[in-house]
Amino acid sequence: MPQYKVAIVGAGPAGYFAAQALQNLQTDHLSFAIDMIERLPTPWGLVRSGVAPDHPKIKTVSKVFEKVATAEGFSLYGNVELGTDISIEVLKAKYDAVVIATGSATGKKLGIPGEDLSGSISAAQFVPWYNGHPDFADFNPELNCETAVVIGAGNVAMDVARMLALEPAELDETDTALHAIDVLRKSNIRKVVISARRGPEHAAFTSPELRDLPKLEHTNVLMHPEDIAAGLERAGEEPEKEVRNNLEAMRLISELEQGKHARTMEFQFLCTPKEFRGNGKVEEVVFTTSVGEEKVVKCGLVITAIGYEADPLAGIPYEKGKVLNSDGRVGENIYVVGWAKRGPSGVIGTNKSDAADVMNLLLADMTEPKPAAELTSLITTNKVISQSHWQSINAAEIAAGEPHGKPRVKAVTREELLRLGGLN
Numbered sequence: 001m002p003q004y005k006v007a008i009v010g011a012g013p014a015g016y017f018a019a020q021a022l023q024n025l026q027t028d029h030l031s032f033a034i035d036m037i038e039r040l041p042t043p044w045g046l047v048r049s050g051v052a053p054d055h056p057k058i059k060t061v062s063k064v065f066e067k068v069a070t071a072e073g074f075s076l077y078g079n080v081e082l083g084t085d086i087s088i089e090v091l092k093a094k095y096d097a098v099v100i101a102t103g104s105a106t107g108k109k110l111g112i113p114g115e116d117l118s119g120s121i122s123a124a125q126f127v128p129w130y131n132g133h134p135d136f137a138d139f140n141p142e143l144n145c146e147t148a149v150v151i152g153a154g155n156v157a158m159d160v161a162r163m164l165a166l167e168p169a170e171l172d173e174t175d176t177a178l179h180a181i182d183v184l185r186k187s188n189i190r191k192v193v194i195s196a197r198r199g200p201e202h203a204a205f206t207s208p209e210l211r212d213l214p215k216l217e218h219t220n221v222l223m224h225p226e227d228i229a230a231g232l233e234r235a236g237e238e239p240e241k242e243v244r245n246n247l248e249a250m251r252l253i254s255e256l257e258q259g260k261h262a263r264t265m266e267f268q269f270l271c272t273p274k275e276f277r278g279n280g281k282v283e284e285v286v287f288t289t290s291v292g293e294e295k296v297v298k299c300g301l302v303i304t305a306i307g308y309e310a311d312p313l314a315g316i317p318y319e320k321g322k323v324l325n326s327d328g329r330v331g332e333n334i335y336v337v338g339w340a341k342r343g344p345s346g347v348i349g350t351n352k353s354d355a356a357d358v359m360n361l362l363l364a365d366m367t368e369p370k371p372a373a374e375l376t377s378l379i380t381t382n383k384v385i386s387q388s389h390w391q392s393i394n395a396a397e398i399a400a401g402e403p404h405g406k407p408r409v410k411a412v413t414r415e416e417l418l419r420l421g422g423l424n
């Protein structure tokens with residue numbers, strides 16, 4: 001019976017859904033040995049380091065990932081980085097197929113003057129910081145100003161704005177990194193402006209996230225009724241369902257009673273950022289409005305959340321922040337799935353059907369299986385996190401959270417994670 005050896009690089013949703021698709025393609029006459037390689041000591045990608053901590057239900061998808069990981073023929077190789085601890089050439093030579101599922105983690109830039117001033121940061125730094133990603137444990141954003149501006153009109157912008165604008169006590173029962181809860185508690189920020197370049201009818205927020213906003217117990221959520229009315233008019237008589245649902249959710253927000261709380265999250269539309277100004281540090285953001293006027297918002301922090309791009313990996317072709325591919329095929333026995341393939345769009349579930357389509361192509365391309373590969377001997381690090389090491393880390397984090405009513409307390413340094421895994 002042929003057994004194909006597949007290396008999946010990246011233990012985020014796309015990697016796990018690719019592994020699940022391969023497991024589903026197995027028959028009595030065909031099987032897959034799957035080695036999943038992940039640069040961090042922890043798996044789950046953005047489900048651990050991206051999804052907002054105050055949305056814990058979304059993270060229950062990790063149960064699916066753990067089921068995939070404990071099925072026969074699956075091995076996790078955490079704390080192993082493609083490009084550092086192993087090369088794409090070695091993987092290509094030793095495996096029947098290599099699936100790149102490395103996501104896209106670098107924040108896109110606006111490319112306007114003042115973007116490099118202190119106080120100007122990216123959601124690609126702020127989000128992994130509050131989520132305890134080891135590479136961002138020391139990031140320490142300064143939250144000592146009164147007003148922050150978040151630039152972007154998608155769910156990431158909304159997450160970032162909400163995390164800045166909610167009452168920090170609301171994070172006590174979440175898995176927000178403890179260092180972030182400390183800093184957020186001391187934050188002076190009381191007003192967060194989310195700024196979108198286009199009108200509400202074009203915003204990429206999704207309606208479940210919008211409908212959650214009025215549930216914030218300690219924050220005024222401000223949308224101007226005239227902005228939403230104008231958006232409804234521009235959307236015409238029969239807007240698409242998603243646009244209709246979004247505008248309806250925004251209309252409800254715009255009708256909320258205002259002014260009760262010390263903290264406010266305010267949406268502004270049709271404002272294009274032109275420049276960040278300040279003396280060594282951001283003091284204001286200058287926008288151009290849809291009628292060509294200048295609008296200035298005074299602030300001490302600006303966070304851009306305008307999308308992500310992938311950092312190129314050696315030996316893999318990239319174009320416009322994505323792996324160059326044709327329906328997921330990259331080159332001989334190399335495939336790509338998830339955000340590395342499509343760019344930063346779609347929810348977690350989008351990666352499932354996408355990965356299944358690519359794995360069907362992978363199977364169609366298979367010929368004679370290669371002899372078994374022993375990955376451990378090919379890797380240049382001896383601190384490899386296996387599934388059972390990861391299970392020890394997972395159990396320790398969950399146990400640490402229990403007395404505090406938290407789903408987990410995350411370990412945030414590689415050393416601590418390796419120690420919890422039993423490797424240090």
Ligand SMILES: Cc1cc2nc3c(=O)[nH]c(=O)nc-3n(C[C@H](O)[C@H](O)[C@H](O)COP(=O)(O)OP(=O)(O)OC[C@H]3O[C@@H](n4cnc5c(N)ncnc54)[C@H](O)[C@@H]3O)c2cc1C
Nearest residue numbers: 010012013014038039045046050082102103338339347348
């Ligand atoms: C801030 C934020 C919030 C989000 N919130 C939601 C939400 O609430 N609901 C929802 O449905 N979707 C949400 N999403 C979208 C969702 O997270 C993505 O659709 C999904 O994570 C993409 O999966 P992926 O596997 O392609 O990438 P990722 O999740 O980024 O996984 C990629 C993995 O590859 C690893 N990797 C990278 N380079 C290497 C290398 N060289 N060697 C080995 N491993 C490597 C990374 O460490 C990572 O673990 C959110 C996204 C962001 C950014």
